[in-house]
Amino acid sequence: MAHTYDMETYKSQVSAVYRATVWLTIITIVEVAAALVWMNIFAEDGGPRMLLNSFFIVASLLKAYFIVGEFMHIRYETRALTITILAPTAFLIWFIIAFLWEGAEWLNNKDEGNIIQIENKAPAHHPAHDDHGHDHKDGSQH
Amino acid sequence: MATETLTVGTSVQEDWKGGKSPFSVSYGKLMMWYFLVSDAFTFSALLISYGTIRFSSATWADPNKVFNSMPFLEGMDIPLGFVSIMTFILILSSVFVVRAVQEGHRMNQAGVVKWMFLGILGGAAFLGCQAWEWTHLINHGTTLFQNPHGPPAFGQLFFLITGFHGFHVFSGVLINVIIFVQAARGVYQRRGHYEMVEKVGLYWHFVDLVWVFVFLAFYLL
Numbered sequence: 001m002a003h004t005y006d007m008e009t010y011k012s013q014v015s016a017v018y019r020a021t022v023w024l025t026i027i028t029i030v031e032v033a034a035a036l037v038w039m040n041i042f043a044e045d046g047g048p049r050m051l052l053n054s055f056f057i058v059a060s061l062l063k064a065y066f067i068v069g070e071f072m073h074i075r076y077e078t079r080a081l082t083i084t085i086l087a088p089t090a091f092l093i094w095f096i097i098a099f100l101w102e103g104a105e106w107l108n109n110k111d112e113g114n115i116i117q118i119e120n121k122a123p124a125h126h127p128a129h130d131d132h133g134h135d136h137k138d139g140s141q142h
Numbered sequence: 143m144a145t146e147t148l149t150v151g152t153s154v155q156e157d158w159k160g161g162k163s164p165f166s167v168s169y170g171k172l173m174m175w176y177f178l179v180s181d182a183f184t185f186s187a188l189l190i191s192y193g194t195i196r197f198s199s200a201t202w203a204d205p206n207k208v209f210n211s212m213p214f215l216e217g218m219d220i221p222l223g224f225v226s227i228m229t230f231i232l233i234l235s236s237v238f239v240v241r242a243v244q245e246g247h248r249m250n251q252a253g254v255v256k257w258m259f260l261g262i263l264g265g266a267a268f269l270g271c272q273a274w275e276w277t278h279l280i281n282h283g284t285t286l287f288q289n290p291h292g293p294p295a296f297g298q299l300f301f302l303i304t305g306f307h308g309f310h311v312f313s314g315v316l317i318n319v320i321i322f323v324q325a326a327r328g329v330y331q332r333r334g335h336y337e338m339v340e341k342v343g344l345y346w347h348f349v350d351l352v353w354v355f356v357f358l359a360f361y362l363l
Binding site: 010013014017018021024025028029031032035036039053056057060063064067068070071072073077078079080081084085088089092095096099100102103104106107110111 | 154157164165166167172175176179182183186190191193194195196197198199200205206222226229230233234236237241243244247248340343348350351354355357358361362363
């Protein structure tokens with residue numbers, strides 16, 4: 001599709017791109033600076049990482065907005081196209097929560113004497129397994 | 143801003159009655175977008191598996207200690223210094239390609255050629271930086287099977303994910319070179335439009351977008 005742009009539109013689009021570049025640069029510098037300052041303030045225990053991590057995630061999403069919106073030009077596309085591209089990423093919300101939750105649960109299991117390992121070993125000791133019903137955490141299943 | 147994004151109601155319905163492209167983009171550009179959506183899910187799966195394994199580990203590597211070296215400044219402790227430069231190079235490379243797209247809209251062949259060339263240089267510089275970083279890490283004991291800074295899984299995930307991203311950068315540079323040569327030979331000038339530059343540009347910005355999240359997962363969090 002050939003586009004014909006007048007000089008005015010061209011100039012405003014070029015300056016919009018450079019503005020986005022400046023924002024991306026500033027955000028990246030602030031992120032790295034925050035990491036370094038945090039590292040020095042909370043050298044002992046790392047401090048309330050949740051706060052810093054939330055900032056990193058918000059800052060990264062902001063960078064993503066500038067790249068997708070301005071560089072990939074999606075701010076200027078039709079509404080329908082924008083929706084078909086962006087709506088599927090809503091699945092990522094479930095994806096992230098479910099899998100990080102599961103990861104934390106694995107760590108829990110390891111901490112509590114690793115339930116997974118005991119159950120995996122069970123078939124190898126099958127004759128003894130019946131004698132030691134108390135291996136099961138929940139006796140009421142019998 | 144395009145005015146058609148603001149018109150709602152009947153005109154939106156008219157868009158879907160046939161005879162024209164309701165998204166007002168060409169087939170090729172639309173398919174590039176959908177490819178990028180699927181590629182975004184591939185990268186999401188990799189990064190989320192990284193998160194899952196990290197959450198399941200009692201300890202993890204501290205990025206400020208793993209990534210603290212610079213070329214030519216061997217032995218100095220500069221946390222996140224080199225990766226900041228890499229990030230900036232990739233952002234700049236992306237900007238150069240946007241400029242090439244804009245010059246293409248104006249049918250300015252010399253401009254497209256110039257900005258594509260700078261974009262390719264940026265991509266190649268990023269790959270060079272990554273090669274140095276990988277070599278440095280491997281020489282200091284972080285490999286697929288061991289990692290002096292924490293769980294071995296860190297090394298494995300780092301090389302897998304930055305490698306997969308790096309391969310995207312590598313193929314992006316190759317594609318950019320092809321577009322650069324075509325533009326320089328006047329293929330698009332004769333065709334009457336520079337849409338190929340736009341399509342390849344979308345892919346190139348996507349590579350930059352993925353780096354934002356690789357940077358987040360491995361270097362910041």
